[in-house]
Structure formats: C-alpha cells, structure tokens
Amino acid sequence: MDNARSLDQSRVNHEFISSRRDKKCSGASQSSHLLPQMRYGTPPQGRRRNLEGSLRIPKVVSCVVIDMHNRRDTQAPGPFDARYLAFLETIAQLRPRLHRYCSRMTGSVMDGEDVVQDALFEAYRKLDQYDDSRPLTPWLFRIAHNRCIDFLRRRGVRVEAETAAMSPDSVLPGNPPVLGLGRAVEHLVTNLPPKERACVLLKDVFDYTLEEIAELVGSTLGGVKAALSRGRSKLAALPEPATSQREVNPELSRLLHLYVDRFNKRDWDGLRELVSADARLRVADRFAGPIDESPYFGNYERQRVPWRLTVAEVDGELAVLVHRQHGDEWKPDSVARLEVIDQRIVRIVDYAHCPWVLPAATSVVVADHS
Secondary structure, rough: OOHHHHHHHHHHHHHHHHHHHHHHHHHHHHHHHHHOOOOOOOOOOOOOOHOOOOOOOOOOOOOOOOOOOOHHHHHOEOOOHHHHHHHHHOOOOHHHHHHHHHHHHHHHHHHHHHHHHHHHHHHHHHHHHOOOOOOOHHHHHHHHHHHHHHHHHHHOHHHHHHHHHHHOOOOOOOOOOOOOOOHHOOOOOOHHHHHHHHHHHHHHHHHOOHHHHHHHHHOOOOHHHHHHHHHHHHHHHHHOOOOOOOOHHHHHHHHHHHHHHHOOOOOOHHHHOOEEEEEEEEEEEOOOHHHOOOOOHHHHOOOOOOOEEEEEOOEEEEEEEEEEOOOOEEEEEEEEEEEEOEEEEEEEOOOOOOOOOOHHHHOEOOOOOO
C-alpha cells in the first residue's frame, strides 16, 4: 500500500510540474507580484516519514545558478523565478516538517524559517547533483541540518558543541531515561548542544532510525547512540522547561510600535519615513530585493480581508503580528520581523506565505505599549 501511494505521489509531482512548467515560466511576473496580497492556504500536512521519504524531485524542474556564498545572489532583487516557485510547490508537503526541525534547532520559528529558506535555495542550486532515485526527504533534511549547524556556530555555540563532542561516544547508561511525548521534548532541546539536540529531535520527534540519523548528521552509529543518551539524560534532569527571553531593545520596541501605528492608519508616507533608503525586503517564498522596488505596502492596502498589526513577542523576540478578521473575531495570522539600525528600519522579512511559521511558535504574547 505504501509503495502504491508513493508511486502515485511521484506521478502527481511529475504531472504537476509538466502541466504548469510553461504557464509558470511565462507568467512569472504576474504571480510573483501577489506578495502578501493573497494567501494560498495551508499546504497539506506532512505525511508519515516513510511516505515523505519516497517523494522525488522531477528532473523536468530545471536549475538556475545561485551562488550561496555570494550575498548579491541570495538577495537578488525581484520576484522569485517561476521555476523555483514550481520547485517549492513540489515539496510543499515537506515544508512544515523542515520548518519544525529548523525552528527547534535554532530556538525560534523565524530563525527556523530563515534557515529553511537558505536551505531550499541551496537545494535548488544543487538539483543537478541530486540522485532522484533516492528519497527526497533525507536529502533536504541533511541540507537543512547543515544550515542549522552553520547558524548555531555563527550565533556563538561552537565552543559548547566542541566541548560536548569531547565526551566519550562509547559510554552508555544502563537505564536510559524515559522522556515525555515528542511535542514536549522538542521545546526543551534548545538546552542541549547542537549534536545532541539534532539526535534527540530526529529520533524522538521525527522517528528516524539510528542509521538514518548517523548519515544525516555525519556521525557514526555509536556517536549517535551516545549523543542520544547524553541528550536524554540532560533533558530528564531539567527541573522545569526553560523559557528563553531575549533582551528587549528599546529602540526596536519604539520603532515597531510606530511602524504598527502608521501601518494600521495606512499612513504610507509616514511609514516610509521610518524605513532606510536602502532597506531590504524579503517576502518568504515570493520576493527579495530593495523595498522601494516592491509593491509591498500597496499590496497590503489592496487586500480585501480586513487586517491589523500589533507588536508581539514571538518566541521571546519582538516582531510584528498580522491579525485578520474572521467574523467578529481577530485572529493572529502571520508574522513579520524588522531589523533596526541607527533608528531606521533596514530590513523587513514577511512570512505571510508560510502559514506553518506562527502556529509552531512556543509562545506568542502581544506586547503592552506603555
């Protein structure tokens, strides 16, 4: 039964790309200008891992050259290429799982999605190296995992990771600790060094085999067993779930509240006064480039579904929350991250097209503007 469904899924992927390739390539400029204007709905929830692992990337999806080491390439101005959008649609059912893994590795749903975005750019660039006779999911997870490790090292946890790696890999306790359900475990793993964090997530949350984990994290079977044992022991010894709270930047808080106030008033001229002349915009899955070359604000103004913005703490980080009206009720719908330098907004990242981001947050608290 699983094999039959896997073959059906591969056939669906091939038919989808083949039927839409010409149309998407010719209509790239039209579809990409939607930006946050419309939501396409939540992609199908991920299937069980063994079904996901059987998905293949059709060879008909062509590859363009993107130099991931060149900042100008990864932030190339303009709407994303239609072929890249077709690639994203092909792997849509895997995205929530990739994001869930990366957000637990990084400790932030927004950092997690940024890592996924970079990982998917890299995967797309390497499509010509991909062996489509092999499962897709482990290949994407391996790229995403490596990106997570790079992110954590940049954030300053390399010493912790290397110190943990000095522990002997062959010593295992006689009675491994019993942990709670995966959903509870995944919110605690940020207390662990990266290797232990990855092994616990992949085994206890995503149900990978030890052999698969070893290949994914670039370790031995004994190394994975030891990392799992150390990680589980540390988690079991935690007195209570640790809450991560980033220090609030007063300048960021003030500007975010001004931004939200003017945005809600549709004061676009006043809003642009807060934004640096060379500010960058990234609408995840849709657009990357200078904000003054995008229809970003205009698209929000033209939306038919009522919306309003608030400042909120998402996983302990100040961000902008987009609420949409459902009947008589306002519900949080998506999130955006703003970066501020010298009292000017220099970068906006909007996750409106990634509906899995906000629900994955550990905590969302609307900020009190005093």
